[in-house]
Amino acid sequence: MIWPFGRRSLPPLDPASDARRAALPRDAADLRQPLAAMRWVVVDVETGGLDAQRDPLLAIGAVAIEQGRVALGASLEVGLAQAESTAAANILIHGISGSEQRAGQVPHQALLAWLEFAGSAPRVAFHAAFDQTVLQREARAQLGVAPNAPWFDAAVVAPLLFPDAAPRCQQLDQWLEHFGITVYARHGALADAYATAELWLVLLAAAERENIRTAHQLQRLLRARRWLSAN
Amino acid sequence: MSSTLPLATSLHRATLDALRRQAPFSAMTEDELLWLVQHLSVSYYPRDSVLLAPSAAPPENLFIIKQGTVAGATADGQTVLQLAAGEMFPLGALLAGRGAANRYVAATDTFCYTLPAADFHALLAKSPEFNDFCTRRIASLLEESQRAVQSEYALALDDETRFARPLASLVRRAPLSVAAATPLADALAAMEAARVGSVVVADAAGRPAGILTLKDVLARVTLARVPLATPISQVMTPDPATLPADAPVADALVLMARQGIHHVPLVEAGRLVGVVSEKDVFALRRLSVEGITSAIMRCDDPARLPALAQDIGDLAHSLLAQGMDAENLTAIISSLNDRLTERIITLEHEADAALAGLRWCWLALGSEGRMEQTLATDQDNALIFAEADDAQRDALLAFALRVNHRLDTCGFPLCRGGIMASNPKWCLPAAGWQQQFSLWIEHGSPEALLNASIFFDFRPLAGDAALALELRTWLNRAAQKNPRFLHQMAGNALRNRPPLGVVRDFVLSEDDAHPHTLDLKLNGATPFVDAARIFALAAGSPQTNTAMRLRAAAPALNIPDGELADWNRAFHFLQLLRLRHQHGQQRAGQVPDNHLDPDTLNPLDRRILKEALRQARKVQARLAMDYGL
Numbered sequence: 136m137i138w139p140f141g142r143r144s145l146p147p148l149d150p151a152s153d154a155r156r157a158a159l160p161r162d163a164a165d166l167r168q169p170l171a172a173m174r175w176v177v178v179d180v181e182t183g184g185l186d187a188q189r190d191p192l193l194a195i196g197a198v199a200i201e202q203g204r205v206a207l208g209a210s211l212e213v214g215l216a217q218a219e220s221t222a223a224a225n226i227l228i229h230g231i232s233g234s235e236q237r238a239g240q241v242p243h244q245a246l247l248a249w250l251e252f253a254g255s256a257p258r259v260a261f262h263a264a265f266d267q268t269v270l271q272r273e274a275r276a277q278l279g280v281a282p283n284a285p286w287f288d289a290a291v292v293a294p295l296l297f298p299d300a301a302p303r304c305q306q307l308d309q310w311l312e313h314f315g316i317t318v319y320a321r322h323g324a325l326a327d328a329y330a331t332a333e334l335w336l337v338l339l340a341a342a343e344r345e346n347i348r349t350a351h352q353l354q355r356l357l358r359a360r361r362w363l364s365a366n
Numbered sequence: 367m368s369s370t371l372p373l374a375t376s377l378h379r380a381t382l383d384a385l386r387r388q389a390p391f392s393a394m395t396e397d398e399l400l401w402l403v404q405h406l407s408v409s410y411y412p413r414d415s416v417l418l419a420p421s422a423a424p425p426e427n428l429f430i431i432k433q434g435t436v437a438g439a440t441a442d443g444q445t446v447l448q449l450a451a452g453e454m455f456p457l458g459a460l461l462a463g464r465g466a467a468n469r470y471v472a473a474t475d476t477f478c479y480t481l482p483a484a485d486f487h488a489l490l491a492k493s494p495e496f497n498d499f500c501t502r503r504i505a506s507l508l509e510e511s512q513r514a515v516q517s518e519y520a521l522a523l524d525d526e527t528r529f530a531r532p533l534a535s536l537v538r539r540a541p542l543s544v545a546a547a548t549p550l551a552d553a554l555a556a557m558e559a560a561r562v563g564s565v566v567v568a569d570a571a572g573r574p575a576g577i578l579t580l581k582d583v584l585a586r587v588t589l590a591r592v593p594l595a596t597p598i599s600q601v602m603t604p605d606p607a608t609l610p611a612d613a614p615v616a617d618a619l620v621l622m623a624r625q626g627i628h629h630v631p632l633v634e635a636g637r638l639v640g641v642v643s644e645k646d647v648f649a650l651r652r653l654s655v656e657g658i659t660s661a662i663m664r665c666d667d668p669a670r671l672p673a674l675a676q677d678i679g680d681l682a683h684s685l686l687a688q689g690m691d692a693e694n695l696t697a698i699i700s701s702l703n704d705r706l707t708e709r710i711i712t713l714e715h716e717a718d719a720a721l722a723g724l725r726w727c728w729l730a731l732g733s734e735g736r737m738e739q740t741l742a743t744d745q746d747n748a749l750i751f752a753e754a755d756d757a758q759r760d761a762l763l764a765f766a767l768r769v770n771h772r773l774d775t776c777g778f779p780l781c782r783g784g785i786m787a788s789n790p791k792w793c794l795p796a797a798g799w800q801q802q803f804s805l806w807i808e809h810g811s812p813e814a815l816l817n818a819s820i821f822f823d824f825r826p827l828a829g830d831a832a833l834a835l836e837l838r839t840w841l842n843r844a845a846q847k848n849p850r851f852l853h854q855m856a857g858n859a860l861r862n863r864p865p866l867g868v869v870r871d872f873v874l875s876e877d878d879a880h881p882h883t884l885d886l887k888l889n890g891a892t893p894f895v896d897a898a899r900i901f902a903l904a905a906g907s908p909q910t911n912t913a914m915r916l917r918a919a920a921p922a923l924n925i926p927d928g929e930l931a932d933w934n935r936a937f938h939f940l941q942l943l944r945l946r947h948q949h950g951q952q953r954a955g956q957v958p959d960n961h962l963d964p965d966t967l968n969p970l971d972r973r974i975l976k977e978a979l980r981q982a983r984k985v986q987a988r989l990a991m992d993y994g995l
Contacts, residue, residue: 198377204407204480212375315475317433325377333477336410344412 145279148243155247156278163283164255166351170339173350174256175200175287177335178249179327180266183217187268191217194239195249195270196325198332199256203339205332211252212325214239243277250274255284257350261307261331263288285354289331289338292353295360296341310334378403385430388452390499398493405489406479408432411472418456418470424463427480430454434476438468448473457500460486462970533618533632534611536647537640538670541631543568544598546575550587551594553578563643564629567602572637576602579629608633611640618642655681655698662705668713668772671706675776678702679952682741686949692941693913693934700737703778704730704827710772711828720761725752727829728769731785735823736895737911738941741948742958744779745770746820749787750833751795763793785820799837800844807844810854818855822899823910838908845903852904856993859896864982865889872964872976880961886947887960890940890975893982894933897989904992912937923992929984936981939974943967 148156164174178197184190197211216239239245249270260266267286274280293310294301304310311318311330314337318330347353381403385391391399411417417436418425429436436449449455449470459466460483481489490497543566544553557565557580567576578598586592586601607625609617611632618630628644658677665671682699711728715721732746733739749766751759766787774780787793794802803821806814822841826834845851865873865884874882884890898912901919909915913934920930948958964972989995 196377201407204409207377207381207406207408207479208404210375210377212377315433316477323376325375326380329377333408333410336408336477337412337475340410340412340415 146243146277148278152243152247155251156280159247159250159280159282160255162255163285164257164350166257166285166354167349169348170342170350170353171203173200174254175259175332175335176253176256177205177259177328177332178253178266178270179260179324179331180269181324182269187265188272190269191215192242192269192273193217194324195245196323196328197249197252198325198329199252200259200332200335200339203336205329205336209252210325210329211249212323213245213248215242215245216240242273246270246273246277250278250280250282253282253284257285257287259287259289259331259335261289261310261327261334263290285350287350287353287357289334291357291360292338292342293334295356296338296345307331307334374400374404381406390495393495393499394493398489398496401492402481402489405485406430406481409478409480411436411476411478413472413475415472416469417472417476417478418466418468420467420469421465423465424483425456425459425466426483428454428460428483428486429456429470430479430481432477432479434478435473436470436476436478437473438470440468454500458970461500462968464968531615532612533609533615533630533642534640535673535676536615536642537611537632538646538673539640541566541638541641543572543574543638546599547597549595550592550598550601553598554583554587554594562641563645564641565598566606566631566638566641567598568638574606574608574631574633574638575599576604577606577629577631578602581628606631610634615647618647622647655702658702659705662702662709665709666713668710671710671772672776675706675778678706679741679777682945683949683952686945692938692945695945696738696740696941697911699741700734700739703734703739703743706776707769707773708828710769710776714765714768714772718761718765720758721765724754724758724762725830725833726750726754726762727831727833728787728827729824729834730827731824732820733823734827735825735910737825738891738895740941740944740958741952742960745773745781746785747787747827748785748792748821748824749794750799750837751793752830752833753795759793763788763790766793796833796837800840803837803841804844807848807851810851812858815855815858819896819899822903825910835908842903842906842908846906852900853993853995855896855900855903856989857995859893859900860986860990860995862888862892862896864893864979864986866976866979866983872979874964875961880959882965883961883963885960886940886944886962890979890982891937891944893986894937894940897985900989923988925988932981933985936978939978940982943971943975 145156147153166173176197176199178195180192180196181194182190182192192215194214195211198205198207199209200206240248258267263286271281274282289310290305290307293304297304297313300310300313304313307327307330311334314334316330316333316337318326318333342353347356378400382396382399385399385403391402394402411434417429431449431451431453433451436453436455438449438455455470456466456468490500539560539562542556542560542562542564544556546567546569548567553565557563563581564577564579566574567578569575576599578601582601582603587594590601592601606629607621607627608631609621611634613632621630622628622644630642631638632640632642658674658681661677662671662674665674678699681702682695685695685698707728707730727750729735729748729750730746731748733743734746747770749762751762754762770780770786770788780786785792803818806818806821822845824834824837872884874884894916895912898915898919901907901923902909902915905919905922907915907918909918916925916930916933916937919925920927943962944960947960947962951958964975967975
């Protein structure tokens, strides 16, 4: 983790939470290890709106991929207690009732649970920029930390590895349908994270097929592509 | 992560609900299911990728197919299973704690849940429903087990013992050697005549001074345009690397690999005693039925046959280790032993002018007659002849004695009961056999019944088969005409009960020689063999093989296909256990027998053994019903 401020300027926490914050890992994972051995954390957030800078974070759902497998046991699902319920419109999308929202964890505890779960593993999300912005914003606000783990966007990696399908697939649902991935229940943070994780397994297998052996190689490929499309 | 279970998340709930749509999960409690879900992982397998390969090591995971199709194929590539969503594998291998026999390949893009083997066993202990589902389907498990008896130990040990064998055991012929001054033309002609790939140049004391291989000839003679009158010493490789004849095969492998050579002269006290080629070494690993058969057919020197008999044993071990089923395996062993015996008979017969013009037929009896030979087999044979005077009969006996001794040197010990063709009692003219068989049929004494059980499984092996076939026709008619005899045979067969206990699983032997064992032959296989013999005699069938006899008799006896299949499966499982047991004993340097301690079996095999013995009881019940016993 990068600690942008001196220890003294961190937001004050209760002693237990403070100890947990101090124990958060500070080293980034080695991206040069084989893809199959890499631990990935696939995450999805729910917010009270579509503005990543301002709308409140309602819930975090995440699963870990270890040794090429999604481990179901250790999945993360936390709701964040809200001072006041968010707009009814968004509740229709996410199906989280006002009382469920308020019953969530204290925000800094939820963020600690997320960062402890994620550890130093690279993060994966679909349209990752949104999740990354929200989670970093809240980590800084609640805990005063800025984790430096790299983010991978399944929405960018998928068209890179499956260019033929890309024109027909923009949304997560479209990719899932393309690969025939059936998911039980959608539109909860954890369910979406899990669906993204299954998609990520397919993408990892495709990366291996393309002789992409490490996360580092994948990262370089993504940068090169960004540079290409920017020009 | 901590070892305590996390609280159930919505993902756990959703997975639980999805699993619950299928057996056996539908019958499991919520707690058991949640525990299962929280120990699962999800993996992705693109089409054509391998989920699980045959291996000596027990599988690490149970697979439950979440989405997609998985094909299971045997070692020879035959697809035997198509598994769809909700199905689990490899149950048999996990239950038995041994390597999977099948290769599991994704037939479509597939997602699977995986459960670590330790958690699978924990769930078996935790959930009676899950346990029952996994162990209940004995018939399919039996199939899996029959295919799967990939005796983990066997492959590894086979290779070890093979490569630990002395090099001398690979030598099949006297070495070809020439003197240093021999012109190339003569040396090459000698190689051609002997059909070998190398010639050793030896000095006057028989020490290897050089070697020339066919490969060398290309570069050093043909392409170099060296005249064929040149002495071989000018183009040979001087001072070739040699090994002592008693060095292990592994040494030759290492030497060949290090020096890039393909032929190694073997020496004893410095003198050349043989040459092994890379082919000889690797032929060990490529033993095939065809290879051994043709080697037997080509063999002109009876002294070389014991080595071929050893090959048959090695092949049987390797097929056993590869998981071949008992029916095919015993048939292969028997047919190779047939070829070997035939060859011995041919060689001994050709060499004996006194036999010219005689009509005779060599009869295989007992397990060889039924083509059910295991690894521990002594000789059971006899001779039938058309007509012969005393001198000719003596010649036949002398011939039979030579064959019996040859067979003995090939690893088929002489029959302790003297049931061999060289015994004047069992070397008879056709009329003599009919008389003997009639006596047994009419007498029905215990001894007569015992002899009938050995002799009535006769089968022609070499010579004039018509003699044997006529005797078979006569015997079937005689047996059918005498229902009292078949009745007595059935009564005798029923005295031998499968050792299933009322209280405990098995009734074990209390005799001091083999405590805490059951006799897989007498109490396991024999009830099937005896019943099949009686069914065949009653039906007038010419078959001698137990499975064939049962199949041939089934329609007349109105035995349903399913029941017949169960009987044969059970019989072959027992035969397989015998083979595995004997294999283990041979590897351990013990004399193979049929006394198995069931506690040495894994839980799956124990369970199947119990089921097989129950099938033996069913066969006996059928026999009892037919004969009102």
